[in-house]
Amino acid sequence: MDAITLWQRYQDWLYYHEEIGLYLDISRIRFDQAFLEAMKPKFDGAFRDMEALEGGAIANPDEQRMVGHYWLRNPELAPTPQIKQQIIDTVNKIETFVAKVHKGEIKPPQAEKFTDLLSIGIGGSALGPQFVADALAPDYPLINIHFIDNSDPDGIDRILQRLGDRLKSTLILVISKSGGTPEPRNGMMEVKQALLNQNLHFRDQAIATTQIGSKLYQEATSQGWLETFPMEDWIGGRTSEMSAVGLLPAALQGIDIHALLQGAKTMDIATRQPDIKTNPAALLALSWYAVGGGRGQKDMVILPYKDRLILLSRYLQQLVMESLGKEKDLEGNIVNQGISVYGNKGSTDQHAYVQQLRDGVPNFFATFIEVLRDRQKPSPEIEPGVTAGDYLSGFLQGTREALYDNQRDSITVTITEVNPYTVGALVALYERAVSLYASLVNINAYHQPGVEAGKKAAAQVLELQHQGLQVLRGHSQGISISDLAAKIDAQEQVETLYKILRHLAANDRGVELSGDPSKPAQLIAKWR
């Protein structure tokens, strides 16, 4: 297409939301009118599915759950008065609690006020709060946030070290919908210990966001933690940013949660339109389908040209990949669906992997996120008449054009500035696009059976460790790894057993491995 035809295509397909100040440009996705016509029946079905979902249908058939994240920003939509009230009550509870913390009415026993917030959670119980904190927290927030989102001891140490003496004025927030996920549990246990080492008590500084009745809930209430906040059954982890999961840490940092909710609500209204061309989420879903043939054949590379949006790609990675990456469709056919998502930020990535994007394997499409306002204050000139922001804008445009010229498609989402309102709108835009796309490809976007398989496998590894150590401890002589495996009837897991022993040996956990490390089958294990 020549430049003038492309300019016309840009205008023909441009979506603009005046109130949010958001532009969506899908003109650099190659599809034609025939494709659009062919997709219309599928979209009619997707719009119907969305209406049913918002009306309270069991949209997650496997788990027999309603899917209600859209109600969080507009409680009027909730299917029952009780749910509506729960949503309103939770926001009120958050605001009351946060106000007391900020005023020092809720305070740690050994300090005037809470100075820091340590959020312990993983997946959907971390990624939204991390993204929002990085994008929106003021430079000098009322409370500084830190995260433990893994079971990595060294990672935990780094956070605790940074907190140092401020641990005594740190509010500890454990977020886990199920209340039984091992990683946050491990983080919590380590932090408990760290507090005890300073003669501090976890319950005096701890709060939880979890489902009422969960193990975590029981622990928090029976031990008298400062407060608990509910996460409802009908909220999925990866769509929980507008629930207590996201709102509580945001409010504690001084981020305007009402603007966040309002931005999402406004976007929800726009994405509820049952018309492809005037619905930005439908335009995104249409584009994803067009580039990937409805089979996720191309990866989604997210490139925000704005440092404070760097975590958007990680946030969207879970939202998109955990929602769309499914083995089976709704009828149980094997379909192996999904769209891979990765990214970082521009223009930084132009000096890293954009070389391959431009010239290498064409297995992706880019999504540029553009922010029109460079900064809050006027910019100095780097050269006569040119600012750093002009460069950034030029790099974005140049990369978009260079990619398109080489048959690489892209989408551009443009917002005026990064603020709670626009971030809320972005979150809602992608939530809805994922929902619509899931309907187009006929999968359940709201379960995650694959993750469960990984969790079970990890539990089996730990059980093997337990059994192996029991035998090793009672064995005064050294023993080969295969003999040890035979003794616990785990010949098939000999490789796993070897790796367990190697890990224990590396951590001075009582296991000694002797022999040539490059010949694992010949290693002798011994308890010392």
Ligand SMILES: O=P(O)(O)OC[C@H]1O[C@](O)(CO)[C@@H](O)[C@@H]1O
């Ligand atoms: O909040 P929970 O129950 O600890 O779960 C954390 C995460 O684990 C998953 O269930 C699976 O990875 C995610 O969907 C979820 O966000």
